[in-house]
């Protein structure tokens with residue numbers, strides 16, 4: 094990777110969720126590879142969960158742990174420091190713990206001031222703090238820009254044009270400030286979840302995310318995204334907030350900096366590979382729902398029986414459930430053993446998706462997973478659970494890059510028949526050929542290393558050109 098001119102010191106302070114910290118870590122390695130020094134800041138347990146920094150970058154990447162204050166620990170489960178350690182109704186307490194890091198972050202920035210800090214949606218207090226220390230800040234979103242265009246209500250920017258959004262039903266459709274045609278919107282069961290998710294029912298504690306302040310107070314915006322995916326949304330964002338937008342590209346696997354590839358000869362991978370090698374090219378459904386999601390019994394049963402009904406070969410990375418009472422239907426594994434594998438462990442997803450036997454990726458639409466699936470040109474079959482995942486599914490369905498499993502509008506339930514039908518449409522039915530063609534085409538754009546490296550270089554150039562004069 095080519096080095097960029099002036100050396101920068103960049104700090105990163107992602108939200109307390111591994112799904113946010115990992116992409117920041119990948120970006121840190123790419124920046125360091127280009128000669129910049131990075132301070133990635135989180136809490137001790139989250140920092141401890143990160144993989145090793147490659148030895149040739151150790152002198153450029155500093156991982157800093159700021160402990161959660163004891164008073165904020167009290168409301169969180171033991172050792173919980175990330176959204177995957179808690180239940181959704183405990184989010185208000187995680188946000189309080191995150192806000193509680195403000196003082197120690199301020200001390201850190203004072204003792205070693207970076208040129209820039211990349212911050213996340215949950216730290217609306219960070220831009221004024223950074224500015225008071227003459228540090229410039231970038232809002233860095235791990236998901237596409239459409240999330241802000243949809244979830245924020247930009248009253249401060251649009252005044253009356255944004256004032257209409259007052260009721261939950263307003264989230265069922267594109268907001269009024271989206272000038273182009275779009276199917277973006279939440280389903281009734283998702284809107285319900287969104288309004289329930291912001292408070293703890295027992296205590297009434299509410300999450301105090303000030304999204305509009307967080308997003309509108311930056312010097313400029315960046316996203317793990319690209320024009321090829323969402324130029325219309327990136328342009329709209331720049332127009333609404335009157336700020337520059339410089340995506341870093343999708344950080345595809347081919348641009349990531351890996352430590353030696355230990356997994357190549359790992360016995361677990363060799364076992365998986367030997368099974369995949371026996372399948373026909375493009376014939377297998379790969380199923381994995383990221384690092385956090387756990388299915389309830391009803392969804393797990395319908396999904397398993399849908400796979401069975403589809404008659405398709407599949408490889409299912411089903412993490413061990415925290416709730417041990419939730420299990421696969423009786424006799425399922427025996428009935429599918431001639432054409433399906435269920436692996437209750439962490440799997441090398443990139444290697445599996447890269448294997449030529451994979452035709453379809455059945456995903457929950459976590460941003461990392463979507464990018465990886467499209468990178469290898471796989472059609473996505475989508476079953477989103479979180480709200481950012483839901484928007485991903487709506488937009489990708491509209492762009493014919495994926496097929497969303499139809500669900501009951503009121504309670505979000507789905508049937509085995511709809512699973513089987515969607516999988517067959519994605520993989521073999523003639524009517525599904527449009528999805529297969531579009532996914533292949535997007536695969537070429539997503540895996541274009543030069544294109545995505547150019548995004549990174551342009552982003553870094555912007556940081557270099559806007560470098561605060563006092564630090565030159």
Ligand SMILES: C[C@@H]1O[C@H](OP(=O)(O)OP(=O)(O)OC[C@H]2O[C@@H](n3ccc(=O)[nH]c3=O)[C@H](O)[C@@H]2O)[C@H](O)[C@H](O)[C@H]1O
Pocket residue numbers: 110111112113176381382383384385386410438439440441442443458459460461462463465479481482
């Ligand atoms: C805060 C939340 O973080 C979430 O992270 P999650 O882990 O679900 O999803 P991904 O971003 O796809 O990330 C999942 C990552 O885990 C990898 N993987 C997964 C399973 C496995 O067995 N082996 C693997 O290597 C996979 O390759 C991908 O890189 C979502 O973003 C969500 O939308 C966001 O709001």
